[in-house]
Amino acid sequence: MVSQNQNVISLECVSKVYGGNTHALREVSLKVGAGEIFGLLGPNGAGKSTLVKVLLTVVKPSVARGEMLGQPIGDKKTLARVGYLPEQHRLAPYLTARQAVEFVAALSGVDRATRKKRAAELLERVGLSKWMDRRVNVFSKGMRQRAGLAAALVNDPQIIFLDEPTDGVDPVGRVEIRDLLIQMRREGRTVFLNSHLLGEAEQVCDRVAILVQGRVVKQGSMADLQKEGSRQELTVRWGAASARPLPFRGINIEPTVNVDGSHQYVFSDLDTAAAQPALDAARAMGGEIISLIPMRQRLEELFMKIVVDPTTGKAPPPGAGS
Amino acid sequence: MTAFTAILVDGYRELVAKKLFTLSMILSLLVVAVIGVGGLNEQGVTIFGFTIEVPFVNSNTFTPADFYKLMFNSVGVKFWLGWLACLLALVSSAGMFPEMVSSGVVENMLSRPIPRWRLYIYKFTAGLLFTSLQMAVFCLASFLVIGLRGGAWEPGLFLAIPLVTLLYSYLFAMSALLGTVTRSAIAALLLTILFWGFLFTLNSAEFLVNGFRIGSVKECEAIQALMAKRQKENPEVDVSDLDSELERNHSTLSNLELWHRVVFAMKTVFPKTDETTSLLQRWTLEASNMNDEGGDDAEEVPAPAQKPRRRGGPDFGNGRAKTRDVNLALEADQRSRGVGWILGTSVAFEIATLGLGCWLFARRDF
Numbered sequence: 001m002v003s004q005n006q007n008v009i010s011l012e013c014v015s016k017v018y019g020g021n022t023h024a025l026r027e028v029s030l031k032v033g034a035g036e037i038f039g040l041l042g043p044n045g046a047g048k049s050t051l052v053k054v055l056l057t058v059v060k061p062s063v064a065r066g067e068m069l070g071q072p073i074g075d076k077k078t079l080a081r082v083g084y085l086p087e088q089h090r091l092a093p094y095l096t097a098r099q100a101v102e103f104v105a106a107l108s109g110v111d112r113a114t115r116k117k118r119a120a121e122l123l124e125r126v127g128l129s130k131w132m133d134r135r136v137n138v139f140s141k142g143m144r145q146r147a148g149l150a151a152a153l154v155n156d157p158q159i160i161f162l163d164e165p166t167d168g169v170d171p172v173g174r175v176e177i178r179d180l181l182i183q184m185r186r187e188g189r190t191v192f193l194n195s196h197l198l199g200e201a202e203q204v205c206d207r208v209a210i211l212v213q214g215r216v217v218k219q220g221s222m223a224d225l226q227k228e229g230s231r232q233e234l235t236v237r238w239g240a241a242s243a244r245p246l247p248f249r250g251i252n253i254e255p256t257v258n259v260d261g262s263h264q265y266v267f268s269d270l271d272t273a274a275a276q277p278a279l280d281a282a283r284a285m286g287g288e289i290i291s292l293i294p295m296r297q298r299l300e301e302l303f304m305k306i307v308v309d310p311t312t313g314k315a316p317p318p319g320a321g322s
Numbered sequence: 323m324t325a326f327t328a329i330l331v332d333g334y335r336e337l338v339a340k341k342l343f344t345l346s347m348i349l350s351l352l353v354v355a356v357i358g359v360g361g362l363n364e365q366g367v368t369i370f371g372f373t374i375e376v377p378f379v380n381s382n383t384f385t386p387a388d389f390y391k392l393m394f395n396s397v398g399v400k401f402w403l404g405w406l407a408c409l410l411a412l413v414s415s416a417g418m419f420p421e422m423v424s425s426g427v428v429e430n431m432l433s434r435p436i437p438r439w440r441l442y443i444y445k446f447t448a449g450l451l452f453t454s455l456q457m458a459v460f461c462l463a464s465f466l467v468i469g470l471r472g473g474a475w476e477p478g479l480f481l482a483i484p485l486v487t488l489l490y491s492y493l494f495a496m497s498a499l500l501g502t503v504t505r506s507a508i509a510a511l512l513l514t515i516l517f518w519g520f521l522f523t524l525n526s527a528e529f530l531v532n533g534f535r536i537g538s539v540k541e542c543e544a545i546q547a548l549m550a551k552r553q554k555e556n557p558e559v560d561v562s563d564l565d566s567e568l569e570r571n572h573s574t575l576s577n578l579e580l581w582h583r584v585v586f587a588m589k590t591v592f593p594k595t596d597e598t599t600s601l602l603q604r605w606t607l608e609a610s611n612m613n614d615e616g617g618d619d620a621e622e623v624p625a626p627a628q629k630p631r632r633r634g635g636p637d638f639g640n641g642r643a644k645t646r647d648v649n650l651a652l653e654a655d656q657r658s659r660g661v662g663w664i665l666g667t668s669v670a671f672e673i674a675t676l677g678l679g680c681w682l683f684a685r686r687d688f
Contacts, residue, residue, distance in 0.1 A: 018687075056433035059687045079435040086429035092332065094339030106328030107434040151430070 011066035039205035083157030093137035108155035122150035141168035229297025235290040333448025354463040387474030416511035419501030439680040453490040492593035499679040535578040593668040
């Protein structure tokens with residue numbers, strides 16, 4: 001087992017070019033620590049699934065320098081310690097959930113007794129205990145996703161790759177899957193989560209990387225990324241219009257006017273000390289302090305800042321581009 | 323080994339889930355039942371108590387055991403297993419490889435600690451289950467029918483299991499390759515049937531050209547014999563007409579030999595589907611002394627029309643050569659092709675096809 005603080009995935013340069021001119025991945029470099037939930041985010045066609053497929057030998061990279069679980073990328077034996085739930089995965093319709101999970105376990109080299117035991121345990125854990133001996137062709141999308149999760153865990157993996165795991169799952173199922181991810185982290189597993197659902201990633205990820213057109217444009221811990229765009233929002237209601245200097249004395253910040261007539265000043269610093277002179281000044285000028293709220297940057301804001309072209313206001317077209 | 327067993331079991335489950343597999347099994351048993359309800363009396367063949375008069379197939383010409391073995395080979399193996407059952411197996415398993423390489427499935431297979439080429443071979447082996455299981459059931463039922471109805475217990479019949487499975491494997495190797503490349507079950511099936519048709523055409527072409535070639539050889543021999551006979555009777559006799567006839571035949575023969583070399587070379591490369599099933603016939607009939615090959619004394623050999631020939635076909639004796647001599651020579655030529663050549667070259671083609679499939683599967687992105 002890889003100890004905490006160690007990187008279980010360390011990519012120095014991973015590139016994938018299709019047909020000589022379509023760059024799906026461009027010199028991707030990232031690190032994933034042991035026991036963390038790592039989110040790989042990006043718009044559709046950014047190369048998220050391709051990167052996971054490269055790590056899992058489904059796609060041959062053009063260049064791949066890096067390691068996974070201490071072995072070079074592409075090492076087949078390492079995959080015995082890795083679990084994977086592909087995007088829009090399909091389990092064989094003629095198999096029961098139990099058979100499907102056991103089949104995946106057997107492909108990973110798990111012995112018969114262990115895979116029988118683990119399949120039953122995991123199907124129970126994902127809420128399919130009453131359905132484990134029913135064929136998967138009668139399952140709903142959410143149930144198939146749960147069975148897929150059980151299959152991804154059946155070889156007791158150190159790293160588990162989940163590509164859009166909540167795709168097609170109802171809100172209750174999403175919460176359950178989220179809890180399952182947190183539980184996996186508690187068990188010491190590393191979770192590599194591929195998602196374009198930012199709210200979901202924000203709730204569970206320790207670290208994220210944002211991939212745009214095959215490039216990692218941002219990566220870091222969730223706390224650091226949120227801190228980057230953090231601010232305080234001071235809302236003041238002025239007694240009389242004449243009492244309101246614009247901007248008020250000593251504070252060179254243009255306010256925005258709220259619908260109720262109050263004014264909102266945004267301080268691009270989370271340190272409350274920075275807002276104190278403004279509070280004093282506002283009070284001295286007869287203003288009523290409505291609120292001072294520390295605001296952390298939401299992942300969606302950060303994502304939009306990165307993805308949307310500030311000059312055109314548009315997101316890049318889907319696809320990695322050439 | 324765990325993965326191999328799992329893929330085999332999965333292949334079996336996949337087949338059982340398909341109605342075509344069950345249908346094919348039932349049909350196989352029906353074919354055996356049809357063979358079993360038939361019988362022989364002095365007039366001919368009996369079915370459900372009715373007699374169909376067949377001059378050369380009756381209890382005077384065949385023992386019950388030989389009759390059932392002949393039925394097993396000509397109806398069961400050649401017609402049912404060699405054609406229809408193989409076709410059903412191809413239809414049933416044409417989707418195996420396209421399904422394996424389809425999105426959402428292939429990721430789960432490739433992301434496991436098994437080299438891709440092994441996955442391909444394991445899946446291929448699983449695909450052979452259809453035919454081998456069907457053959458096992460068919461052979462067991464036939465063994466019982468021949469034993470109980472014919473009074474001969476012939477374990478040699480079970481040779482049909484590996485032989486027909488091998489025959490099917492030539493075609494399935496192509497189906498697997500085409501399924502991997504096109505990712506379409508329909509395309510794989512249609513192209514494999516086309517390939518099978520090509521093999522049949524090539525085989526028939528070689529048989530025809532070889533027949534005419536041997537006919538031509540025999541014709542030359544007959545002319546030379548006639549010339550020698552005339553000259554022996556009268557050394558002064560004019561044989562220039564025979565001379566020019568011989569020259570024409572030699573010219574034809576050299577053309578036919580050239581063509582035969584070309585067609586034979588092509589045939590050598592490709593799988594020999596017909597000859598593979600014929601091996602079974604050769605072995606089981608020879609084992610039961612039903613050898614329809616000519617002996618040393620030509621007079622003792624019945625005319626080919628009076629014996630079930632290995633194959634029907636045109637009359638290659640086209641002049642002075644006796645049809646019977648030509649047919650016997652052709653038969654002998656066909657039988658001179660050893661098991662090593664028939665199976666070895668066919669298996670070599672299959673290995674090459676599998677190798678190409680593995681290579682494409684191993685280097686492709688999914």
